[in-house]
Amino acid sequence: MxxxxxxxxxxxxxxxxxxxxxxxxxxxxxxxxxxxxxxxxxxxxxxxxxxxxxxxxxxxxxxxxxxxxxxxxxxxxxxxxxxxxxxxxxxxxxxxxxxxxxxxxxxxGGHPHGGHPHGGHPHGGHPHGGPRHAGEIEETGEKPFSVTLREGSWSDHSDSEGATFMEDIMRGIGSRQDYIDLVAQHYFMYEALEEAAMQLAADPATAAFHPAGIVRMPALEADLAALIGADWRERIAPVPATADYAARIREIAAEGWIAGIVAHHYTRYLGDLSGGQMIAKRVARQHGLSAEGIAFYDFAGLGAPTDFKNAYRAALDAFGATLDESERQRMLDEVRTAYGFNTAVFVDLGKAKAAKAAAA
The missing domain is CATH 3.20.180.10 (PNP-oxidase-like)
Structure with a gap:
């Protein structure tokens, strides 16, 4: 199969x-x-x-x-x-x-068959768009920025050779430790991202991207405490790709590059909001986890997911309208970079797992 x-x-x-x-x-x-x-x-x-x-x-x-x-x-x-x-x-x-x-x-006015496929996104599969299809053109004739991001990064929604770590989790053959290792990497990613996202929340022009209900760190801390124990902070570490991922987010935040922060915010939050629901159900069933073990994937504080995604897309469109063409392209490039980091993290987790098995 x-x-x-x-x-x-x-x-x-x-x-x-x-x-x-x-x-x-x-x-x-x-x-x-x-x-x-x-x-x-x-x-x-x-x-x-x-x-x-x-x-x-x-x-x-x-x-x-x-x-x-x-x-x-x-x-x-x-x-x-x-x-x-x-x-x-x-x-x-x-x-x-x-x-x-x-x-x-x-x-x-439908989308071309070669444009927006019915699938394929690192963790959220076109959750970044709303009911409209990719390729749809606004009445003005200009493509919405949210669609530009989705279509422009499609080629980066790819499988990386050797990135089987997540396959094992989704097939139900990954271990409980595999899931714990994934949660730990999320902690380091979101630690950097939520620090950076404070810049979005502080500006009325971008606050819609980061409402209180989207914050993940308290849930991640609760999950790690439930999965590992009270000393979880001393027992987790980022794989090299995660460390690089977090460093890139902090670099952008230090620069004050708001479009870059939005690029990473877009790829992570909406992906985990959508595709993560399947992960939560499968690992909870396989490993008998309670709500605290999968709290990261509980976005109930946002209300209806579809409504939030529609509002997020509208915010992306409005934000894109404030950028010139060069900045729009730069942001798209950063979205593609974020996808690359995501895949690299899976590869590194697989390598770490193999190394532990060899040592044992």
């Missing part, structure tokens, strides 16, 4: 659940659960998509094979999800949206 990394799985599910909940329901009703009243995408394999469906019999998983057969590349996921959606529409007699209509149909 082909297994996609957590980055890709979280990207697909985060995007589908945040931006296309109605598509999930159509697919569930057309492919095995005609009486479904809710459906969330919870997994992606090389052979199928997986949905958690609720109907009169309760909740159950529904695995739907990809129409085109087994896949192994990230861009193929969108193709197959779109194919499932179109087939579901045909079976249920529901008109497909214009952008997914047959090639002979008018395309209107």
């Amino acid at each position: 082909t297994i996609f990394t957590d980055d890709v799985i979280a990207g697909v599910t985060g995007h589908m659940n945040g931006d296309h909940p109605e598509d999930n329901l159509l697919i569930a009703r057309a492919f095995g659960s005609p009486a479904a009243h809710s459906s969330r995408m919870v997994g992606v394999t090389g052979e199928a998509g997986v949905w958690l469906v609720a109907d009169a019999d309760g909740e159950h998983e529904l695995e739907v094979a990809w129409p085109g057969g087994a896949i192994s590349e990230r861009p193929e996921i969108r193709r197959e999800v779109v194919a499932l959606y179109k087939t579901a529409c045909e079976r249920l007699g529901v008109p497909a949206r214009e952008e997914h209509a047959p090639a002979s149909a008018p395309q209107g």
Whole structure:
């Protein structure tokens, strides 16, 4: 079975659940659960998509094979999800949206099929956008900045050779210590990021990015205390990539480069807000963790996730409008840098795990 990394799985599910909940329901009703009243995408394999469906019999998983057969590349996921959606529409007699209509149909203002795939984001899978599709153009004819960031960084939402650490966690074969090591790295990342984010919170022009409910450090501290014990601070350390990641964030903060802070804020918070929900459920079930062991992924203080993501995207669009083209490109480059750090952290965690196993 082909297994996609957590980055890709979280990207697909985060995007589908945040931006296309109605598509999930159509697919569930057309492919095995005609009486479904809710459906969330919870997994992606090389052979199928997986949905958690609720109907009169309760909740159950529904695995739907990809129409085109087994896949192994990230861009193929969108193709197959779109194919499932179109087939579901045909079976249920529901008109497909214009952008997914047959090639002979008018395309209107829908996004191009080569632009925004239905998946693939390091940890949040297009949670950074709202209901609109990537590639949508505002009435003014100018592409929203949030869409520019999403499309412009797509090629960086990639799997890194050897980055299997998160795959193991998502497949349910990672150990409890693997999860603890991941939480520890989050602590060092967010320690730097939340220090930097104070600059956003202090300015009315950027305060919308960093409301009180988004703060993660108290939750991370509670998780580490529950997972490790009262002496957790003495027992954790950053892997080299995490140390570099935190150093880069602090460098930007010291420079006072607000767009750079927003770039890192965007890639981390919204990703963990969306894709992290699947991580929390899987590790809690596998390792019998309580709420404190997965508190990091509890964003209840933000209210409805979709509403917050829509507001965040609107804030990104407004912020982007204040930047000149050079600064917009510089911010996009920093978003891509953040994605690179994220993958490097997974690789380093894998290396550290292998080294411990060899030493034992």
